[in-house]
Amino acid sequence: MAAGLMLLAALAVAATLTSCGCGASSAQQTPEPPPPPPPNPSIPTFDGARALELIRTQCAFGPRVPGSEAHERMLSWLQEQLEPLTSRLLVQKFSARTPFGGPYDFANVLALAGTSAGEPLLLAAHWDSRPVADQDPDPANRNKPVPGADDGASGVAVLLELARIFHDQPPPRPILFAFLDAEDSGKAGSPMPYMGYCIGSAYLAAHWPEGWPKPSEGILLDLVGGDGKPVDRIPMQPSIHRNTIFDLGPEGHSLDANPQLVNAIWSVAEQRGHSAFVRQTCGYITDDHVPLIAAGIKMVDIIHAFPVVWHTVDDTPEHCSADSLYQVGDTLVHYIYGQE
């Protein structure tokens, strides 16, 4: 996902405006959550271990950076996964330059799940990975690609596991999946819109495919699989990393666009006892939800801002956690099926 100087400035502003607890781990302790209610047999179970396995599979392709063979293989695999699980599939191909070069071939993958009538919900994540590990403390690593286990693969993994659940037990409302390409090729100072981040989501927002429903609201997942733990060789920077746990605070653009949905999701998470969901905002973050909000879709970004491995060569499956994936996936399952 995107950050850079604009993000740091935005975080600073958000910290000022909202008394956000960025970098202050002690400030975000909440009272002991109530025990989760007894399981409801009509609500399916989200399997965090399966989602973690889906992260490993994606990372085994190599970094899914624009123009790479791993990027091509990932696109084929994604279609193979979705075809048996969803009722309609669309690969929206386009070509674009990034701040790092090109033009490259890109593809957003859209899929529909659920057969019921009703207001569709958009569920989105980016499937590409970043071509440069420019936050790595070792200068020798900064031109290497990011493995993208948490930053990219984690959101895709949760969505694919949800697609399997929706196939087995249709959700009470239609779900439109958007697997977005070209999110993570931004560069601080780039004159391109969004500094070169969010190219795929901006393309989708500007070229909504004919005959496909355009939801009025949705949820974006990014960086939802990390274990949040410290890594010896990476110093913690309080200006970037909130702390060394996995925590999910509501994001600024999401709160502005759809405070009701933020509250609904975080309330479900609290009822389920998922301690990663905290109420302190994580500040304003440039991510794929921003162009979609501008196009009229009231998106909420669920994002861990930021693990210490973010945009380093250590963003690998070893630093991901089935429990983190479970907390997010279980919250979404209960939010979606709880609306029945």
Ligand SMILES: [Zn+2]
């Ligand atoms: Zn990123």
